[in-house]
Amino acid sequence: GTTLDVSRAELALVVMYLNKAEARDKLCRAIQYGSKFLSGGQPGTAQNVDKSTSLARKVFRLFKFVNDLHGLISPVPKGTPLPLVLLGKSKNALLSTFLFLDQIVWLGRSGIYKNKERAELLGRISLFCWMGSSVCTTLVEVGEMGRLSSSMKKIEKGLKNGNKYQDEDYRAKLKKSNERSLALIKSAMDIVVAAGLLQLAPTKITPRVTGAFGFITSIISCYQLLPTRPKIKTP
Amino acid sequence: MTTLDLTRAELALIVLYLNKAEARDKICRAIQYGSKFLSGGQPGTAQTVDKNTSLARKVFRLFKFVNDFHGLISPVPKGTPLPLVLLGKSKNALLSTFLFLDQIVWLGRSGIYKNKERTELLGRISLFCWLGSSVCTSAVEIGELGRLSSSMKKMEKELKADDELYRAKLQKSNDRTLALIKSSMDIIVAIGLLQLAPKTISPRVTGAFGFTTSLISCYQLLPSRPKLKTP
Secondary structure, three states, X not given: OOHHHHHHHHHHHHHHHHOEHHHHHHHHHHHHHHHHHHHOOOOOHHHHHHHHHHHHHHHHOOOOHHHHHHHHHOOOOOOOOHXXXXXXXXXXXXXXXXXXHHHHHHHHHOOOOOOHHHHHHXXXXXXXXXXXXXXXXXXXXXHHHHHHHHHHHHXXXXXXXOXXXXXXXXXXXXHXXXXXXXXXXXXXXXHHHHHHHOOOOOOOOOHHHHHHHHHHHHHHHHHHOOOOOOOOOOO | OOHHHHHHHHHHHHHHHHOEHHHHHHHHHHHHHHHHHXXXXXXXXXXXXXXXXXXXXXHXXXXXXXXXXXXXXXXXXXXXXXXXXXXXXXXXXXXXXXXXXXXXXXXXXXXOOOOHHHHHHHHHHHHHHHHHHHHHHHHHHHHHHHHHHHHHHHHHXXXXXXXXXXXXXXXXXXXXXXXXXXXXHHHHHHHHHHOOOOOOOOHHHHHHHHHHHHHHHXXXXXXXXXXXXXX
C-alpha cells in the first residue's frame, strides 16, 4: 500500500480503540489521577482538573452498573473451583454496588440530590465497595495463577524430550499467566488507590501517592484494552 | 429458556449498547440539553447540570477529531456524484476542526490554558464549524434522498417494487430522512448556542431541539435487530 493507505489503516485502529467507552473512561482516569499526582492535594489548576474529570467520569458511567450485574448472573467457565466462583461473584456484586451508588454521588455533586451529608456517606460506602472488589479481584488472580502454574507444570512433566515453548497449549497458558500477573499488579495497586481516596492512612498514602498509583493502573487498563494483534508466524 | 436466561440476554444487549463511547456521549448530550431546556438559561441546579455535563462531554471527546479525520481521508463509495463527495468531505473537515478546537475550549474551561478571551473566541469558531458541518450533512442527506428516490422510481416503473433491493432502498431512505431531520434541527441548536437569534431561539428552544436530536442519535445507535422473516 501507499503511505496514505498505511496511515489510514493505523488511524482506523485508533478510531476503533477510542470508540470503546471503556478506553475513553480509562484515558480520562489517567488524566484524573495524573492531575491528582501533580496537585498533591493542593488547590489549583491541577486539583480543578482532577475534580472536574472525576465528575465527568461519573456522568459517563451512569447505568454502567448493569455491566457487572450482567457478570453476576452469567454462568462461570466449567471447572472453576467454588472459592474462586464465590470471589468472582462477590467482585461483580461489589463493583455493581459501587457503580450504582456512584450515580447517587453524581446526583449529589451536581446538586440534583440535595442531602449533602447522605451523598458524602454514600460516596464513602461506594469507595469501600470498590476497595472490596479490588481485594476480590486480587484474590481471584492469585488463585487463577496458581491453577495455571500447576497445569503448566503438568504439561512440562508430560513432555519428555520436546521443548515446552513449542507446545501450543503451554504457550497459551503462559500468555494467560502473564496477563493475569498484570491484572494482579493492577488490582493490588488499586487497593492502595482506594485506601488513599478513603484517607485510611493519610500520612503514608498521600494524594500524591494515590495519584501516582491511580495513574499507573489507568495506563495498565489502557494497555489491556489494546486490540490483540495477530502475530506474524515464524517458521 | 428460563426467565433468567431472557433477562441475561436483554442485559447483554444493554451492556453492548452502553459499551459504545458514542451511545454514552449521546445519553450525556440528552442530559445536557434536557437540563438546558429545564433551566431556560436561568441560574440554578439545571444550569449547573447543563454546564457540568457539557464540560464532561468535552473531556470524553478528547482525540475524537481523529474519527472525522479518518473519514476525510477514506475513499467514498463509487458512483457518488462530485458535489455530494465535496459536501461530505467538507462535513468531515468541519466536524474534525470543531472537535479539535473543542479540546482547547476544554483546556480553557478547566484552567490549563489561561487565555480566557482566546478560549471564548476559539469556542465560537468551533461552534461555527459545527454549524457548518450540520448544514453540509443536511445538504448531503437531501442529495442522497433525491438519488434514492429517483432510483426507486426507476424500479417502480420496471415493476420491481417487491424486490429485496427496493425494500433495502426504502429502508435507507427512511434512515436518511431521520438523519435529515436531525441535522436540520442541529442547525437550530448551533444557532441557539451562538446566540445568533436570541429572541426566537432562546435557551429553552435550544434545549428542546438539542434534547430531541440527542434522542434521535440514541435511537440511531440501537443495534439493528434481525427481523423475523414473514412467509
